[in-house]
Amino acid sequence: MPYRAPIGDYQFLFDHVVDFAQVAATERFAEATPDMTFAILTEAAKMCEEVLAPLQRAGDQQGAVLEGGVVRTTPGFAQGYRAIAAGGWIGISAPQEHGGMGLPLALATAVGEMMGSACLSLQLCPLLSQGQIEALDHHASPEIKALYLPRLISGDWIGTMNLTEPQAGSDVGALRTTATSNGDGTYAVTGQKIFISWGDADFAENVCHLVLARLPDGAPGTKGISLFLVPRNLPDENGAPGARNSLRVVSLEHKMGLHGSPTAVMEYDGATGWLVGAPHKGMAAMFTMMNNARLGVGVQGVSAAEGAFQQALAYAQERRQGRTPLGEGAIIDHADVRRMLATMRAETFAARAIALSCAVSADMQHATGDEAWAARAAFLTPIAKAYGTDTGVNVASLGIQVHGGMGFIEETGAAQYLRDVRVTAIYEGTNGIQAMDLVARKMMDGGEAAWRLLEEIEQTAESARTGLPHLAEPVWNAAESLREATEFLLTQEMNDRFAGAVPFLAAWARVLGAHFHLKAALAGGSVRARLAEVFITRLLPDYTAHLAHARTGAAGLYALSAEDLAG
Template sequence: MQDYVAPIADYQFLLREVLGFDAAMADLGKDVDSDLATAVLQEAGKLCSQTLHPINRSGDEEGSRLVDGVVHVPAGFTEAYRTFAEGGWAALSAAPEHGGQGLPFILQLWLDEMMSAANLSFGLFPGLTRGATEAITAHASDELKAIWLPPLVSGEWMGAMALTEGGAGTDLALLKTRAQPNGDGSYAVTGQKIFISSGDHEMTPNIVHLVLARLPDAPAGVKGISLFLVPKYLPDDSGGFTVRNAMSAGALEKKMGIHAQPTCVMNYDGATGWLVGEPHRGLAAMFTMMNAERLMVGIQGLGIAGAAYQQAVAYAKDRLQGRSADGARGPVPIIEHADVRRMLLNVRAFVEAGRALAGWTALQHDRAHGHADAGERAKADALVALLTPVVKAAFTDFGFESAVQAQQVFGGHGYIREWGMEQYVRDARIAMIYEGTNGVQAMDLVGRKLSMAGGAVAQGFFDIVAADLADAARVDAATLVAQRTLAALDLLRDVTAGVQGGNIDSLGAAAVDYLRLFALVSFGWMWARMAAAAAQGDTPFHDAKVKVATYFAERVLPQAQGLAVQIKAGAAPLMALSTDAF
C-alpha cells in the first residue's frame, strides 16, 4: 500500500484561485490568509500521513475489544490521539473563549477530509467530541460550559452522542430512556442506547455523553425529549473527576467496517446527568450536534474516495497487463486502458469537485457565525442548512461508489486484504447510514429545506450558481462545463417546481434522485469555477483541471437528464405493486 499524500496543492489552488479565501477572511475581520491556511494544512497533512495512516490497517485488523467491562482500542491509537491533542488539533476551529484557536471552519473540514482518508476510525473520536462541544456551547448553561467545555475543546476529554435505541432509530419519538430529578439540579438517567460511536474507551480520562431522555412529565412524541450531559466520571470532593458514573458499555457491535472504532451498546443505570437547554427541547439542541456531524460524515465519504484514488492510480501506473491500443507494445501499465481511465476519472471528478464544494460550504459556515451584518449571517446560515443534507448524502454515496471503482482497478488484488482496498469499501459503507441515512437526508432536502423561506433559499442558491456559470462560460476553457451545467440547472429548477408541495409518496419517490441531481449541478458549478481559474495558469496542474472538468461535463453530468426523467415519473411506478406482491 502507498503512503497517504495530503492534497495540499489542491487546497492551495482552491484557497488562492477559486474560493477567494483571503477576501472572505478580510470581510469577516479574521487575521488569516491563504499562506497561514496552507501552512496549517501542511502540518495537518504530516500528522495524517505519518501518524494516522500507518495504524489504519493494523487498527482494522486488531479492532476495539471489550474485556471484563473495559473497552480497549487498537495499539497505537491512544498514542496517536495524544499527539493529535497535544498538537492543538482538537481545538482548531473552536471558540477562543473556551480555549479554541478560532481558525476558519474550512481548515476544520479539510482536516476532517485528511483524517478520514488516513484513518476513518480514528477521525470519529475528535469529530464526535467537536459535535458535543458545539451542542454544549449553543445550549448549555454558563455553569455547565465553564466545567465541561475547556477539557473537551482542548482534547483532554472526548465526547459522544447517545440517541439511538433498539426501538427508536430514525423515529426518535419512540425513545424510552428516562431522566428522574435527583432534587439537587441533577438527574438520574436510565435506559439503553445502541450504535454509540466512541461510547467507551480508555484513551482519555473522561468521556462526556449527550443523551436524549424523557422527564417524568414529558409529553408524548418528539416534543417530550430532553438532552442531558452524562459524563463517564463525576466530580469528586477535591475538584477532580474520579467518581465512576452509573454507565457502562454492555457490548461492542460487530460491524462490517470501522473495526477500530468502539461502537457501543451503552447502559445508563441511574447515571447522573445535567439538563442541557430547556426541558422537552432536547431534539433542537441535539440537532446542533447532528448537523455538525452530518457535514463531517459527508467529508468522510470524500476522504475515503480521495485515499482510494491515490492507491488506485499508483497501482494502475505500476501494474502491467494487456497491450497498447495500437497493439505495438505489451504488456503496458493498465492506466493506458480506456476503461481503467474511466474509473479513475469518475473518482477524481467527484473528489476534486467535492473538495471545492466542501470549501465553499465551510466559508458560508464562517460567514454565518462571524459576519458583522445579521442579515448576511442569516443568508449564509440558510445556505449551509440547504447544503448540509446534500453534502452528507451525496458525498457518501459518491464516496462509496468511488471506493468500489478504485477497488475494481485492482481486479482480483482489490479483493485481497493486503492491498487495503477492501477496507476502504467496508469503512465507506457506514457513512451512508449513520447520522441519518441518505434516504432521510434526501427527504430532509425535498421536504424541509426546499421550502425554507417559501422556497427563496433554494432559488437564491440557484441564482448564485447561475451567475457564476454565466461568468465562467465566457472563459474558453470553462465554456463547455459551464454551459452544460447551466442546462442541468434548468432541469433542476424545473423538477424543483414539481417536487415542492408534493404529498409524502411523491416526495419519497423523488427525494434520492433529486438530491443526486442537486449534487451533480453543484459539482458542475465547482468544476466551471475551477476550469475558469485554471485557464489563468500555465502549469500541468492547471491543464489537468481543465481536462478533468471536460471529462465531468461529457461523461458524468449527462446523468442529470436521466435523473430528471426519473423524478418526473412520480410515485405511481413505486406504489403500483401491492404489498403482498413483494
C-alpha cells in the first residue's frame, strides 16, 4: 500500500495542540511562518511518498553487505539518500552559518517521522548525522566546525556515534578503547566498537565517527571518558577526503530487522582522531548527540506505527470475511477489528503529540534560554523515547493481528514494521534506562518539572469541563493520581524507584496522551472528540494498574531468587 504522509495531523498538532505558534513568534525562529511550515511539510511529504517509500521493501529484502572492506548498500538507497541531501533535509535544524536551514526542531521532527514511515532503514542515516551535527556545534573547536559541519549538513559526509563495546553494553564506563596523543594535536585511537549503525556506506564521500575513548590519565568509569572525531578518510589540505584512516569495518551484524541499515563492528588501530570538547568530558558532549537522538528514535517508533496503521487500515477495508453487524462488509466492520484500528490510531496520535511537544520545548529553550523550557524538554525526552518506541512495537504487532494469517506471511510486508521497529526500544538507551532516568535524574529538581506539567494537564481538564465533561473528569482524576504517585516516589530509595520506573513512565505517557487528545477534542470538532474518547475511556484507565505497580518497590523482586525463577 502506498504511504501517505499525515500532513493534516502535523498541521493540526502545530496549530491546536503543541502551540508551535510560540516558537514561530521568537526572534530565532521567525522564519517558521505558517506558509513556510506548510511548504516544508508538503515538499518533504512528496519526497517521502515518491522517492523513499518505494525503497522500504527493497531494504528489507536486499540488505547491506560487506564486500572487500566496503559496505554495499541496498540498490536505490544511494539515490534515496541523495534526494534527502539535495532537499536540505539533513540540515533542516542545523545552524545557518554552516549551511543549515536553522528551522525549529519541531519541524525537523515531523519531517524525520515522515522519512521513517517511508523507509526506516535509510532514515537512520541522516538521523545519526543530525545528532553529530548537534554535538559538534556545541562542543567542537572552531576549526573542526568549519571543516566538518558544512559537509555533514550538505550530506556529502555522514556521521556515526561509537559508544558500545563487546564487554560494555549499557555500562559505557566499562569501555576499553584508548586514545594517546600524537604530539601534534591529534590522537591515536585504538579499540573495537559494536552496534555501529551506518558504520560505512558506499555512497558517502566520508564517514565521520564520534568515538568514546579513554586518555592515559582518564579516571575509571564515565568520568574519565573523552570524545574523539575519527574520519574514515583523513581530510587533505583542501578539506577533501584523503588517505584512508587506520580503521575498518570488521563485519556487519545479521539482524531481526532494519536490514537496509548496516550495523557494523568497527575496529580502530591507532586511527587518527581529534578531541571534541574538553579531556575527560566526553560523556557530556556525547549526551548532546544522544538527547537529540533519543527524541529522534522515539519518533522512529511513531514512524513505524503510522506505516503499520496505514497498511492495516487499507487491508481491513478490502478484506471480506464473515458476516459483520453491518452486513456482508469488510473486516473493518467487525467490532474487534475496529477496536484494534482505533487503538492504533489513538496511540499513534498520542505518541506523535508527546514527541512534538518535547521538540517545541527544546525549541523554546534554544530561542529564549529559559531553564523552565529546558527542564520540560528534559523531562519529556525519556517519555517521548520510551512511549514512542513502545507504541511503534505495539501498533506494528496489532497491524499483524489485523491482517490475521496474512500478517505472518512476509509478502504482505506487515511483519517488516515490527521487525524494523523492535530495536528502537533497545538502542539509544533501552526503555528501562529511559524510565530509570525519569525517576532519578529528571526528578533531581524535587519534582518541579513534573508539577508544572501536571498543572498544564489539569488546566486543560478544567477548560473542558463545560463542553466535554465526560472526558475532562477522568483526565483530571488521572492527573491527581499521578501527582500523588510522583510525591510518593520522591520519598523512596532509588532502587525502589527503579523497580517501578517502567510502569511509572507508562502512567505518565497515558496521562500525557489523554491530555493531548483532550486538547485536540476541544479544538478539532467531532472526529477529534471521538478519537479522544477512544483513548480516554479505553486506554487511559491503564494508568491505575501502572501506578499500583510503580508503588510496589523492589523487595518482592529480590525475594524471588534466580533458583526460584528457574523453577
